Amino acid sequence: MSAVETKHGFARGPGEGEAHWLLGMLEVVKVCGADTDGQFGLLEVTVRAGEGSPWHVHRDEDEWFYVLEGEFTVWVGDTKHSLTPGSFAFGPKGVPHTFYGETDGAKVLIGLLPFHFEPFLREVGELASERVLPPPLDGPPDMPRLMAIADRAGFDILGPPGPPPGHAGSHS
Secondary structure, rough: OOEEEEEEEEEOOOOOEEEEEEEOOOEEEEEEEEEOOOEEEEEEEEEEEEEEEEEEEEEEOEEEOOOOOOEHHHHEOOOOEEEEEOEEEEEOOOOEEEEEEEEOOOOEEEEEOOOOHHHHHHOEEEEEOOOOOOOOOOOOOOOHHHHHHHOHHHHHEEEOOOOOOOOHHHHO
């Protein structure tokens, strides 16, 4: 099914949506800012075990996570949530959070309201040549570069990917 836009909405089928490689993850944009006038975005994200987002906080954007496949850890503030398929977690604006896969090929839907994250995805990520995980990162990301781009997209990176500062022994 292709995206069909009407005054009542639209639909995207399996395999549809613009795919990006971002920080070792495959991120498929199921709902982009242009679809909702920036009010909402939906990403389907696939990761390897141990991969995920940097520790960060959105200034004016809520983020939620719904696990489709595999297992994820989501930290919201100092609270660690272990998520399996069908599980949900919410990271409200103003509260630091992160996520990472606990199993290879783990897949999660991530919603963002409003969708300020999209410019970061487009500037840091690259269009995926195919809908598979990109090669693993060959080293840590350029954090100063990511922090500057994140700032322009309305969020602050507080630490590298993985557990939040002070919780390094809590990776799995």
